[in-house]
Amino acid sequence: MLRTINTFLCITTMNKIGNFPPNCKVPGLPTPIENMILRYVKAKADWWTNTAHYNRERIRRGATVDKTVCKKNLGRLTRLYLKAEQERQHNYLKDGPYITAEEAVAIYTTTVHWLESRRFSPIPFPPLS
Structure with missing residues (x-):
């Protein structure tokens, strides 16, 4: 009974992108059942993502859409963007770093020389006080 409750909590606490919380391993759960749960979670996450993009397309086309659908969709797209950004930063x-220190110095030096050749002058900001 406790294992069933723990499994249910794992499924219901998954985030909307399809990831389990890190502490969601149920001890003693058979592998086929765990795979079935993971497939369900993945399918639900895919449905959630596809719905967000479908509603975005409907809003873009100018179809009649409820205000709550627009608000929900904005939240969904924001969550998807933040998840993608988090994954990008993790990667x-x-x-x-994708460039070496020498390449960074070369880029910086080239930029400085280019700005100097164009007689670039910095924009003066007002004093802080």
Whole structure:
């Protein structure tokens, strides 16, 4: 009974992108059942994402859409964007910087020379006080 409740809590607390919380391993749960649950979660996440993009397209086309659908869709798209940004930053930390220090210095130097050749002058900001 406790295992069933724990499994239910894992399914209901998954985030809308299709990921389980990290502490959601149910001890003693058979692998086929765990795979079935993961397939369900993945299908639900795909449905959720596809619905968000479908509603976005309907709003863009100018179809009649409820105000609540627009608000929900904005929240969904925001959550999807934040998840993608989080994953991008995680990949950057994992894979390291994509350019070397020498390349960065070369880019900076080239930019400075280009700005100087164009007689660029910085925009003066007002004093802080």
